[in-house]
Structure formats: C-alpha cells, structure tokens
Amino acid sequence: MDRFVSTFTNKIDAKGRVSIPASFRAVLERDGYAGGIAGGLYCYPSLDAQALDAGGERLAKKIDGLLAGLPDYSDERDELSVALYGDVQVLSIDGDGRIVLPENLRAHANLDAAVSFVGLGEKFQMWEPKLFEARRAEARSKVQVTRKLFAAGSRPSSDGGDEGARE
Amino acid sequence: MDRFVSTFTNKIDAKGRVSIPASFRAVLERDGYAGGIAGGLYCYPSLDAQALDAGGERLAKKIDGLLAGLPDYSDERDELSVALYGDVQVLSIDGDGRIVLPENLRAHANLDAAVSFVGLGEKFQMWEPKLFEARRAEARSKVQVTRKLFAAGSRPSSDGGDEGARE
DNA sequence: CGGGCCTTTATGGGATCGCATGGGATTTGA
C-alpha cells in the first residue's frame, strides 16, 4: 500500500499525544522516510479548511513542485511560500508512533479531545471529528452530481448486471 | 471468469465476519490482486443506494484515474478525495476468505445478520438481504420483458428467481 | 444410471498478535 486511505479517529491523551494510525505509518515509512521513523512528519494548516495537512517526503516534494511552477519573485509565489512553508512544522514521531501537536496547529483545527485522520492518497488531513463529519456530508452531496458525469463516461457496457441493484 | 456475477447471501457471525463468495474471490485474484490475497478489498458506501460498493485493484485504479484528471488543490479534487478516499476502506481478507465490516459501513447499508453479495460486473455490492429483495422486486416489476419471456414459455436460465444463495 | 467418496466452501470457536492508550520514569532546557 502506498497511499493514505480510509479514516481513523484516535484520542488525544492528557499529554497531548495522538497515535498515528498504523496503516498511515506504514505509508510514511515506504514514502522514503528520511532517517527512518526518526525522521519527521510534515504538517501544516490546510489552506482552505479548518484542518491540518500532513504527509511525508512525497508531499514535501509536491509542494516544491508547486512553487517551482510559479515565476520567481511573483506575488503568488511569495504568498504561497509563506502560506505553505511558513507554517510547516516537522513533527517527530515517537517510538510508539505518536506525535504531539503544537498549540498553534491545534488551534487552527480546533482539536482538543480527539483527531480524525483522513486519508487523501498522497497526504492525509487531521480534523476535529465533528467538523469532519460535517465536511464529509457536504462532500458526498456535491459528489452525487459529479459522479453521474463520470459514471456515464467510464462505465463499460459489460456492466449490464446492474438491474435491480440500484435505481 | 473475470466479472462478478450472480447473487449470494452469507451470514455475519458473532465477530462481524462474513465469507466472500468463492466465485467473487476468484475474480478478485484474477483482477491483478497486488500482493496476492493478502492485498485488500476496496469498499465504500454506495453514493446512491443503501448498500456498499466493493472491488479489487481494477476499481482502485478507476478511482485513481478520476482524481488524476483533476488539478491539485482544486475544489473538485478536494471534494472527490474526501468523498472517495476518505470513505474508502481497504478491508483485509483473511485466510478463509472472510472480511470484517467496520461499523460505519455496516451502518450505511443497515447490515446486521447477513449480507447479500450482488455481482455487478467489474464490482459488486453488499446489501441487507431484505432491502435487496425489495429492490430487486421493484426493478423486476418495471421490466416488462421478463413477462413476455414467461408467456412464451422460453424461460431463460438467467431469470433470477432462483439465484438465492445456499443456506 | 446410481451411489459413494473426495474436495470445496461456509461457519464457528479458540488462541494469538498488534495497536491504541495510559502512566510512570528519565532526560532536556531554561
């Protein structure tokens, strides 16, 4: 497995520690984790959501790629650089696969008692569980519309067994 | 055989385990199951039905293909990522060909005692048996062609009346 | 054509393993 998939919700303990889901840790290790598990986890506030984005080396490279695509000394680049790099924290993962979220990150995502880890393929997000439920419901309702477009184009004719299964 | 066909109903045991029909397992293996049977089964709530969609690598690639066509950091991609990756569960298949359905998936499809596995070609669905019966009956009442076949006396083997599982 | 053996499959239960979580001990930095 080489992508972050699924959603897991873990608790924040009295010391502010949270376990990263085991399957996510596996992805991080395979992601070319500089320095093995002792390396770090790239984490920063989501640009457009009340959540945190996180990932390994691959995500870091992707951010570099985005910035590289913009002209030097442009306003956009400056703003993106600040927005992304400026708030990035490299969190260390302890021997039990846990991290401690700094105060400013906790505040941005409104995290206190628990964290929902949401796999998004090349990265994952950390949400306050209730906020994520709302977000998920919203996403699903929007995708309902989009989905029909995809379904019409991508479904092979062999899928004829459909009758009776849906309406 | 390389498509999921027919319908089978299996029980959920005290631990929440369900056997995947043997013929479906065969399809999964032939589907280019990365890492052999130890790989996983991609499963998520149907967007438009009270059921679960599931499939193998082919289905996973399809999801990737959808996302690959969208630009990074676009709204559409975010929505789809959350709706698909976030909701997708990679269920592991044990040595006996069984899976354990997580609570949120069980809830979506209203599964408790048994599951009807419905082949849809490249993927299959998992239904609460009674719900599926209702759906099937509804669909059949709409399909007038079936009546004509009966009247003509040329009862095709494909008629569904007997596809129920063993029990 | 029929009967019996053998394989496959679903299902149940017990045992084991891994993971999330909590608490104490130890180090680090001011």
Place this chain on the structure above:
DNA sequence: TCAAATCCCATGCGATCCCATAAAGGCCCG
C-alpha cells in the same frame, strides 16, 4: 531546581490467524 518534553513499559481491547466441523457439490467408479 523546576517544568516540559521524551522515552519506556504495562494493559486492555479489538483484530487476525489457525484449526475444527459440517454441509454441499462434483467426480469417479461401479
């Protein structure tokens, strides 16, 4: 010296593996 962060160990729960059983279907042989 004290506070805060890190490391290490304990534990409980859930998930996973392994084996046993039984029923069904297929196959071969009579």
